[in-house]
Amino acid sequence: MLEKITAVREELKKVIIGKEEITDKILMAILARGHILLDDIPGVGKTTTALTFSKALGLDFKRIQFTPDVVPSDVTGFSAYDKALGEFRYYPGAVMCNMLLADEINRTSSKTQSALLEVMAEGNVTVDGQTYQVPAPFVVIATQNPVGTAGTQMLPESQLDRFMICLNMGYPDRKSQINLLRDRQGEDPLDQIQKILNTEDLINLQEEVSDIYVSDEILGYITDLTEATRNQEAILLGVSPRGALALCRMSKACAYLQERDYVVPDDVREVFASVCGHRTLISPKARIAGMTQRDLLEQISQTVTVPKI
Numbered sequence: 001m002l003e004k005i006t007a008v009r010e011e012l013k014k015v016i017i018g019k020e021e022i023t024d025k026i027l028m029a030i031l032a033r034g035h036i037l038l039d040d041i042p043g044v045g046k047t048t049t050a051l052t053f054s055k056a057l058g059l060d061f062k063r064i065q066f067t068p069d070v071v072p073s074d075v076t077g078f079s080a081y082d083k084a085l086g087e088f089r090y091y092p093g094a095v096m097c098n099m100l101l102a103d104e105i106n107r108t109s110s111k112t113q114s115a116l117l118e119v120m121a122e123g124n125v126t127v128d129g130q131t132y133q134v135p136a137p138f139v140v141i142a143t144q145n146p147v148g149t150a151g152t153q154m155l156p157e158s159q160l161d162r163f164m165i166c167l168n169m170g171y172p173d174r175k176s177q178i179n180l181l182r183d184r185q186g187e188d189p190l191d192q193i194q195k196i197l198n199t200e201d202l203i204n205l206q207e208e209v210s211d212i213y214v215s216d217e218i219l220g221y222i223t224d225l226t227e228a229t230r231n232q233e234a235i236l237l238g239v240s241p242r243g244a245l246a247l248c249r250m251s252k253a254c255a256y257l258q259e260r261d262y263v264v265p266d267d268v269r270e271v272f273a274s275v276c277g278h279r280t281l282i283s284p285k286a287r288i289a290g291m292t293q294r295d296l297l298e299q300i301s302q303t304v305t306v307p308k309i
Contacts, residue, residue, distance in 0.1 A: 002259060005205070007196045011056040015189045016049055018176030022167055025274055026053065026141075028253035030202070031209045034164025034246060035120055035140040037105075037278065044169040046143040048190065050101045053141070055193040057202055059098035060135065066108035072115035076125040077132070090127060095119050098135050098199060102142035106152045113159055116140065120162040137202050157237065157281070164246045165271070166278035212252035213262040217307040221265055222247050225272060228300045229280055235296060237281035247275045265306045273297045 005027070012023045026049070029036050038046040047063075054061035064074065077093035094100060095116070105113060119125050120140055124133045142163065145152050160166070172180060183189050197205075222244055230238030239247075247268065254267040277293045286296070 004196055004201060005257065008056050011193055011196055012052055014192055015052045016045060017179050017183070018172050019045075019049075019169065022169060023049070024257060025165055025167060025271065028250055028257060028271065029164045030057070030137075030139050031205055031256060032164060032246075032249040032253040033137070033139075033206055033210075034249065035162060036142070037160070037163040037166040038141065038143045038169060039146065039166055039278075040143075040169045042145060044171065046169055047101065047103060049169070050099070050141040050143075051190060052193055054099045054101075055190070056196050057099075058195040058198040059137070059139075059202070060199075061099045061101070062094045062097040063101040063103060064094040065103045066105050066112065068108060070108045070112050072112050073127075075112065075115040076119070076127055079128045079130070088128070090130065090132060092132075093125070095125055095134055095138075096132075098137055098139070100138075100140045102140055104145060104152075105142040106144040106155055110153075110156065113155065117158065117162060135199075137199060137206060157279075160278045161240055161242055163278065164250060165274040167274060209253050209256045210249075212255050212260075214248060214252065215262070215309065217309060218251070218263050218265065218268065219248070221268060221304070221307050222251070224304045225268070225300060226276070228304055229276060229297070232296060232300065234283050234286035234291060235280050236283050237279075239276045239279045243276055243279045247272065250275050264309055269301055269306075272301055 008027065009023070013020070016023050026036050030053070038049065040046060051061070064070065073093060075093050075095055077091050077096065079088045079090050081087070082089040102116065119134055119138070123136070123138055124131050144155065226239040226244040226247065229235055232238070250271040251263045251267040254270050255261070255263045258267070273294050276297055280293045280296070282291060282293055282296060
């Protein structure tokens with residue numbers, strides 16, 4: 001199956017140019033059965049990235065544009081009385097797919113955002129007392145504009161904690177932008193993306209990733225890192241147990257992409273900031289001093305003792 005992973009990575013490069021580190025981490029999160037938050041300014045390719053992944057992975061894809069007038073039933077679906085059947089019938093919402101693009105998630109109301117909490121954590125939605133399973137595999141890729149951009153509001157901590165990773169796309173370098181401009185002179189590279197996997201393939205890959213071996217020493221290292229975020233004076237809110245589980249699962253996926261069947265400390269360090277950055281809340285004093293979550297997490301990763309494997 002690793003040959004197919006290599007083929008997926010090659011397909012992604014056709015559209016997402018010069019961002020292999022970002023696409024690899026998104027792929028890791030999908031293999032680890034996680035959800036992805038892309039936080040960046042408009043126009044850097046967040047939506048295009050989600051579309052490219054859905055095509056290469058062969059996933060049933062739906063997109064919902066989060067605006068202030070979107071309501072929870074648009075997300076989860078609703079029940080209505082069917083006169084012909086003489087009973088209430090469930091009409092599926094946008095979540096009934098394999099990959100949901102929640103575009104500009106921080107532009108809608110908190111009530112609508114909360115409609116995603118159950119399905120992101122449990123893989124099902126409850127409508128009028130009835131529970132409906134979403135198709136497997138299921139992944140949410142959400143985009144958000146930086147807080148302060150017109151019409152945005154901060155996501156609550158409970159919502160952020162549902163995302164396995166949070167990434168910034170960033171601007172392309174000069175060479176990548178020239179290639180991007182050249183490739184789009186004629187046709188859209190998205191039209192050239194080949195389907196490499198299907199849903200069964202992806203589920204099998206996710207099973208292989210879950211079977212990656214994690215020693216007690218590595219589990220202790222993950223625990224030490226996350227506990228350090230809770231005991232850091234400059235951090236008001238540390239990483240939750242859900243965050244520690246996400247770090248473990250992402251470390252397995254990182255090892256898998258390195259063609260190993262066991263996790264080493266470098267795997268944990270590779271994904272630590274992406275998994276834990278959005279799960280921490282720094283103090284006003286640290287913020288005034290110009291420190292960021294990533295700075296503090298880098299300090300922690302430098303000070304926590306690395307186990308010898």
